Amino acid sequence: MSQDITHDEVAHDHHDHDHKPKGFVKRWLMTTNHKDIGTLYLVFALAMFMVGGAMAMIIRLELFQPGLQFVEPAFFNQMTTMHALVMIFGAVMPAFVGLANWMIPMMIGAPDMALPRMNNWSFWILPFAFTMLLATLFMPGGAPAGGWTMYPPLVLQGGHNVGFLVFAVHMMGISSIMGAINVIATIMNMRAPNLGYLNMPLFVWTWLITAFLLIAVMPVLAGAVTMILTDRYFDTSFFNAAGGGDPVLFQHIFWFFGHPEVYIMILPAFGIISEIIPTFARKPLFGYVSMVYATAAIAFLSFIVWAHHMFSVGMPLGGSLYFMYATMMIAVPTGVKIFNWVGTMWRGSMTFETPMLFSLAFVVLFTIGGFSGVMMALAPVDLQYHDTYFIVAHFHYVLVTGAVYAIIAGAYYWLPKWSGHMYNERLGKIHFWWSTISVNVLFFPQHFLGLAGMPRRIPDYSTQFAEFNMMSSIGGFAFGLAQVLFVYIVWKTVRGGEKATAQVWEGAKGLEWTVPSPAPHHTFSEFGPVDLSKLANGEKFSILSDIDEKDDKQK
Amino acid sequence: MSEASNDQYYVPHLAKWPIVGSIGLFVTFMGAIQALNSQTSITPWLMFVGIGIILWMMFGWFGDVIKESEEKLYSTQVDTSFRMGMIWFIFSEVMFFAAFFGALFYARTFSVPWLGGEGIGLATNETLWSGYEGVWPTNGPADLNGRFEIIDPYHLPLVNTLLLLASSVTITIAHHALRANNRKQTIIWLIATVLLGAVFIFFQAEEYVLAYRDFNLKLSSGIYGSTFFMLTGFHGLHVTLGAIMIAIITIRVIKGHFRPESHFGFEAVAWYWHFVDVVWLGLFIFVYIL
Ligand code: HEM
Numbered sequence: 085m086s087q088d089i090t091h092d093e094v095a096h097d098h099h100d101h102d103h104k105p106k107g108f109v110k111r112w113l114m115t116t117n118h119k120d121i122g123t124l125y126l127v128f129a130l131a132m133f134m135v136g137g138a139m140a141m142i143i144r145l146e147l148f149q150p151g152l153q154f155v156e157p158a159f160f161n162q163m164t165t166m167h168a169l170v171m172i173f174g175a176v177m178p179a180f181v182g183l184a185n186w187m188i189p190m191m192i193g194a195p196d197m198a199l200p201r202m203n204n205w206s207f208w209i210l211p212f213a214f215t216m217l218l219a220t221l222f223m224p225g226g227a228p229a230g231g232w233t234m235y236p237p238l239v240l241q242g243g244h245n246v247g248f249l250v251f252a253v254h255m256m257g258i259s260s261i262m263g264a265i266n267v268i269a270t271i272m273n274m275r276a277p278n279l280g281y282l283n284m285p286l287f288v289w290t291w292l293i294t295a296f297l298l299i300a301v302m303p304v305l306a307g308a309v310t311m312i313l314t315d316r317y318f319d320t321s322f323f324n325a326a327g328g329g330d331p332v333l334f335q336h337i338f339w340f341f342g343h344p345e346v347y348i349m350i351l352p353a354f355g356i357i358s359e360i361i362p363t364f365a366r367k368p369l370f371g372y373v374s375m376v377y378a379t380a381a382i383a384f385l386s387f388i389v390w391a392h393h394m395f396s397v398g399m400p401l402g403g404s405l406y407f408m409y410a411t412m413m414i415a416v417p418t419g420v421k422i423f424n425w426v427g428t429m430w431r432g433s434m435t436f437e438t439p440m441l442f443s444l445a446f447v448v449l450f451t452i453g454g455f456s457g458v459m460m461a462l463a464p465v466d467l468q469y470h471d472t473y474f475i476v477a478h479f480h481y482v483l484v485t486g487a488v489y490a491i492i493a494g495a496y497y498w499l500p501k502w503s504g505h506m507y508n509e510r511l512g513k514i515h516f517w518w519s520t521i522s523v524n525v526l527f528f529p530q531h532f533l534g535l536a537g538m539p540r541r542i543p544d545y546s547t548q549f550a551e552f553n554m555m556s557s558i559g560g561f562a563f564g565l566a567q568v569l570f571v572y573i574v575w576k577t578v579r580g581g582e583k584a585t586a587q588v589w590e591g592a593k594g595l596e597w598t599v600p601s602p603a604p605h606h607t608f609s610e611f612g613p614v615d616l617s618k619l620a621n622g623e624k625f626s627i628l629s630d631i632d633e634k635d636d637k638q639k
Numbered sequence: 640m641s642e643a644s645n646d647q648y649y650v651p652h653l654a655k656w657p658i659v660g661s662i663g664l665f666v667t668f669m670g671a672i673q674a675l676n677s678q679t680s681i682t683p684w685l686m687f688v689g690i691g692i693i694l695w696m697m698f699g700w701f702g703d704v705i706k707e708s709e710e711k712l713y714s715t716q717v718d719t720s721f722r723m724g725m726i727w728f729i730f731s732e733v734m735f736f737a738a739f740f741g742a743l744f745y746a747r748t749f750s751v752p753w754l755g756g757e758g759i760g761l762a763t764n765e766t767l768w769s770g771y772e773g774v775w776p777t778n779g780p781a782d783l784n785g786r787f788e789i790i791d792p793y794h795l796p797l798v799n800t801l802l803l804l805a806s807s808v809t810i811t812i813a814h815h816a817l818r819a820n821n822r823k824q825t826i827i828w829l830i831a832t833v834l835l836g837a838v839f840i841f842f843q844a845e846e847y848v849l850a851y852r853d854f855n856l857k858l859s860s861g862i863y864g865s866t867f868f869m870l871t872g873f874h875g876l877h878v879t880l881g882a883i884m885i886a887i888i889t890i891r892v893i894k895g896h897f898r899p900e901s902h903f904g905f906e907a908v909a910w911y912w913h914f915v916d917v918v919w920l921g922l923f924i925f926v927y928i929l
């Protein structure tokens with residue numbers, strides 16, 4: 085290993101490398117730079133967030149009153165289906181990959197992602213995949229309308245769009261798998277030589293585990309949709325009882341993917357929250373190691389609980405019981421995490437900047453989603469909840485006030501590092517309160533609707549559901565508008581504003597805060613030991629990293 | 640940052656192949672969709688254009704990597720990244736096959752017996768498919784596509800098993816020869832491996848002809864036909880790809896690429912080949928014999 089360099093030296097010594105390629109094509113289409121690719125991912129995710137959001141507005145508009153007002157039922161079904169697909173595969177997942185691209189190399193002292201060219205490909209598949217998927221909206225017969233879960237036989241009746249749906253999902257899968265491989269190779273192979281596994285920031289840890297989940301389940305989804313394709317076009321009988329197959333088989337394969345998938349969308353969020361709360365509580369994360377174990381435990385459990393989505397489908401009693409107990413077990417490691425976040429804040433000297441506000445809301449509101457999850461995990465009562473608005477309330481609490489809130493929190497937290505400017509704190513706070521009040525007006529009444537029996541994915545409902553639906557729709561429009569404000573804030577910050585310091589946040593720990601803001605095009609271009617005292621968990625576990633270092637020397 | 644020393648990680652600049660690859664994928668899939676959706680059967684020319692673009696991309700991309708590798712731009716650390724990439728790629732392939740094996744096991748242990756009235760399927764069987772027995776192999780209670788016979792595992796499939804096992808041995812011998820810097824031996828054993836793979840594919844095709852022509856066993860023969868052809872078909876596709884990859888490796892050895900102590904491309908292909916081999920063993924046991 086070469087001389088012991090610190091990051092500031094690297095940062096000042098970048099005259100050689102810091103020229104960005106000129107011209108749009110070279111800079112963005114052909115880039116191999118993790119920061120540029122991260123930016124592409126984030127911009128793409130934001131665009132898809134708006135597209136998916138527009139669809140949600142149409143859904144809430146139609147549900148504003150009972151009866152059919154604005155759209156055809158068939159189009160309504162296309163909206164619910166496409167909204168979910170766009171939000172899951174187009175907004176949340178790419179946003180997390182974008183954050184991974186930007187932050188992981190900087191957090192572990194790596195010059196870039198391990199496989200930079202493949203990194204470019206992972207991203208550039210996505211715009212094509214979504215062109216393919218969204219194009220179906222403008223075709224005769226319209227977009228897929230059988231739900232994002234793509235259950236046969238309904239999905240097979242989609243006419244021409246089945247092929248588009250299947251191949252778009254294939255492309256998203258290819259992109260995710262390559263992205264995940266890159267994350268794993270980067271974390272395992274590109275850490276600074278003295279940075280041990282237990283020195284890694286929690287965001288890096290959660291992404292490492294998420295990447296394993298992705299590689300394990302995206303191919304399974306690919307298999308499932310391939311069977312849809314051949315059942316639709318090549319007369320196979322995977323899901324056709326007349327030929328000895330079974331539509332329920334699809335549900336098993338799909339949820340074997342689907343449940344880990346929901347954790348793919350929440351584990352990186354856990355990581356972000358675990359970065360932000362210690363910063364603004366000015367205390368190290370409580371129970372770092374238990375956080376790592378809890379994440380791993382959740383990931384493991386996520387593989388063995390899938391049929392809790394299928395209690396009402398018909399399953400042998402033993403199966404129901406097993407999946408019920410296994411599912412409830414997930415609440416244990418999840419509880420560990422929530423306890424640790426609260427423990428981190430305990431007696432901290434807290435301040436409440438926008439990222440912290442979103443993180444606090446995350447802890448409270450995600451927990452509500454977790455609680456409704458445990459309710460639905462009870463097989464006998466899930467027969468009542470299943471396919472009602474209760475489910476919709478559950479997964480929006482975990483996904484909107486969970487995953488999306490974490491992404492927004494992360495965006496506010498790192499935006500100064502990316503852009504070099506501070507965002508407008510007052511606008512940020514307005515965004516937070518506006519979002520948080522409206523999101524609860526939007527989703528909380530849906531619990532009651534579901535308990536009273538209102539089914540999901542239906543454009544009309546009986547009149548006793550009218551009040552809560554109107555309330556929910558008003559909340560929905562307000563929440564949608566709040567996100568336009570978010571786009572405005574981000575735009576303003578990127579364009580200019582108060583200069584950010586390298587440290588940005590007083591209590592922040594981690595290598596990313598040792599490089600200037602905006603982060604230079606290339607950071608850590610030379611491998612070398614990093615200053616562990618700058619890391620949140622640098623010194624605590626330095627014995628381990630000493631061993632690592634000795635290992636390296638022997639080689 | 641383009642020069643490599645041990646402390647520098649080679650980060651390539653200006654990658655043009657990924658975007659070509661994305662366009663290739665897009666065109667291929669659009670072509671496939673067009674062909675699938677057209678009422679009359681048309682030649683999927685657009686798909687072939689797309690595949691052409693993908694092949695161009697692969698030649699270009701791998702060509703760049705090979706060039707950089709021969710220019711010794713890669714440190715051992717880059718090599719490790721490649722290794723991890725290949726290992727996890729193969730793992731993703733394993734999971735893809737797992738979905739289809741899962742479908743096979745599910746059909747055999749659950750859905751077919753249930754349709755036959757076992758356990759929770761009693762009422763279904765009596766009201767919907769009364770008289771259906773639910774024994775494997777089956778094309779389902781509606782007898783889709785009519786009576787069929789199945790392939791005898793101890794003829795072609797057994798030969799194919801031996802062929803693939805032998806090819807695993809030959810590629811290992813080639814690997815040892817490469818490590819001993821014995822190029823001639825390496826080339827001979829690599830060619831043997833490609834030939835074994837080719838014969839395998841030939842027999843597999845032969846088996847399909849037999850199934851379709853003589854046994855009335857088709858993709859549309861219910862769940863048996865579905866699982867049989869999809870599993871063996873995807874496997875055959877992987878053998879074909881693997882054999883092409885080994886052929887390219889052979890050409891590279893002939894051209895003087897690789898060093899006894901560093902030949903990741905060779906190893907990656909060998910891993911892939913072993914993976915294909917293991918999948919076949921699974922197929923032979925669960926699809927053909929049991
Ligand atoms: C303690 C943790 C959790 C438990 C026990 C739990 C349990 C459940 C159950 C039993 C269902 C099926 C309900 C039904 O359809 O009848 C469900 C649905 C769902 N959950 Fe959770 N969940 C938990 C956490 C999460 C998290 C963290 C996410 C995502 C970030 C999530 C996302 C979803 C989604 C998207 C659905 C609906 C899928 C659909 O039918 O479209 N859940 N959950």
Ligand SMILES: [Cu+2]
Pocket residue numbers: 342343346389390392393
């Ligand atoms: Cu689940």
